[in-house]
Amino acid sequence: MANTLEFEVGAGYEVANPPKLAVGDDQPHQLSRFFTVLATDEHGVSVYDGWYGEGFSSLHLPHDVLAQLDVTRLPSRGEAGAADLANAIATSAAAAIERRDQVKEHGAAEQSVHASQRFFVQFFSGQIRGLASKGLINPDLAVQMISLSTGVELAVGE
Structure with missing residues (x-):
């Protein structure tokens, strides 16, 4: 089970089986295989996964979604x-x-x-x-x- 304490702001992560998520008005969004953590808070993490809606977009992943992900931190380069x-x-x-x-x-x-x-x-x-x-x-x-x-x-x- 993933939690926000395991995520480092600015670090990249790989998701083994990225799911489709409901975003905004329940529009489906295919989570990318890779994402960068932009911020953490008590509700989850905000990530950037390469998706552009109206320009640069971040996505908030709440704890219940994080718990379902198989996430691996990418090595720092x-x-x-x-x-x-x-x-x-x-x-x-x-x-x-x-x-x-x-x-x-x-x-x-x-x-x-x-x-x-x-x-x-x-x-x-x-x-x-x-x-x-x-x-x-x-x-x-x-x-x-x-x-x-x-x-x-x-x-x-x-």
């Missing part, structure tokens, strides 16, 4: 955050170049650069959300990086 970010950029760039080449092969040379830029933004945003949900970078930083890379301002809040 220390200074590896910069390496993870560099890898996310490199992976995203490589995927975007591959996308550009695919579009070019289909005779749309003029559209290939735009397609690769759009693909880079989408791929990079996903990479950043993943790093933040695993506790490898701060979720607030993830929102700022996605806003900078996409030009879309995301609202920060619950």
Whole structure:
């Protein structure tokens, strides 16, 4: 059985079998396989799991939900955050170049650069959300990086 005393703010966790949860007006939300603890209180924990509703969103997991989860803390990577970010950029760039080449092969040379830029933004945003949900970078930083890379301002809040 999990409790809030076991959770550390800023740490990343992995959920073995993430359930669907009722959120807001009983809208189902598939809990991600990874989440970062943002805050703990006497009712449970607030987490970030890579989900964007209206921008950056956190999710409160009450004690009864926590008790049902099979959760493992991810090992701290220390200074590896910069390496993870560099890898996310490199992976995203490589995927975007591959996308550009695919579009070019289909005779749309003029559209290939735009397609690769759009693909880079989408791929990079996903990479950043993943790093933040695993506790490898701060979720607030993830929102700022996605806003900078996409030009879309995301609202920060619950």
